Amino acid sequence: MNAVPATAAPRLRPMTLHDVDAVGAIEASAYGFAWTRGNFIDSLAASHLAEVLEDERVIGYFVALPGVDEMHLLNITIAPHRQGQGHGTRLLDAVAAHASVRGLPRLWLEVRASNERAMALYVRRGFVVVGRRRGYYPAAEGREDAILMSRSVAAPSA
Numbered sequence: 001m002n003a004v005p006a007t008a009a010p011r012l013r014p015m016t017l018h019d020v021d022a023v024g025a026i027e028a029s030a031y032g033f034a035w036t037r038g039n040f041i042d043s044l045a046a047s048h049l050a051e052v053l054e055d056e057r058v059i060g061y062f063v064a065l066p067g068v069d070e071m072h073l074l075n076i077t078i079a080p081h082r083q084g085q086g087h088g089t090r091l092l093d094a095v096a097a098h099a100s101v102r103g104l105p106r107l108w109l110e111v112r113a114s115n116e117r118a119m120a121l122y123v124r125r126g127f128v129v130v131g132r133r134r135g136y137y138p139a140a141e142g143r144e145d146a147i148l149m150s151r152s153v154a155a156p157s158a
């Protein structure tokens with residue numbers, strides 16, 4: 001029987017300052033207009049909710065801002081070569097679970113109007129379009145609109 005190398009199952013854990021280099025590298029490879037390392041450092045300093053998904057290395061991450069009765073998803077990213085394997089869905093479900101446990105009944109996010117793949121994922125996970133922010137993002141030529149999406153979050157089951 002051929003020996004198959006053991007692959008650690010991806011697990012979620014809090015993002016720390018030690019992750020900023022790996023996260024920053026994924027970020028730069030995933031977006032034309034990426035967050036800087038400083039954006040992640042600022043988010044951690046501001047105690048935003050931030051987690052990484054990793055096996056042998058960091059696969060992806062999210063950053064979210066909990067509010068009084070809502071959670072705003074600020075960043076969700078999977079390394080390009082690890083996309084399409086369910087990891088983004090897992091991160092999104094983790095954000096919703098955090099909101100549920102904290103008693104925050106609504107999730108919000110903005111997504112580029114051209115980012116059909118991410119929007120399809122959000123719709124599959126119950127988000128609906130609730131608005132449009134004109135010229136919200138920088139773009140190669142001028143600015144690009146953001147689509148504002150929202151979904152409700154159920155309270156944790158007893």
Ligand SMILES: CC(C)(COP(=O)(O)OP(=O)(O)OC[C@H]1O[C@@H](n2cnc3c(N)ncnc32)[C@H](O)[C@@H]1OP(=O)(O)O)[C@@H](O)C(=O)NCCC(=O)NCCS
Nearest residue numbers: 030076077078083084085086087088089110111115117118
């Ligand atoms: C958007 C993003 C986070 C989604 O992450 P992902 O890991 O690719 O998402 P998933 O794998 O969970 O779902 C995406 C697709 O994989 C499919 N999929 C899910 N599980 C799968 C599996 N086990 N095997 C194969 N395909 C699978 C899904 O059906 C879905 O199909 P689609 O190609 O029609 O969209 C990721 O593409 C990304 O980081 N993009 C760049 C950054 C970005 O745009 N972030 C969002 C900004 S608002």
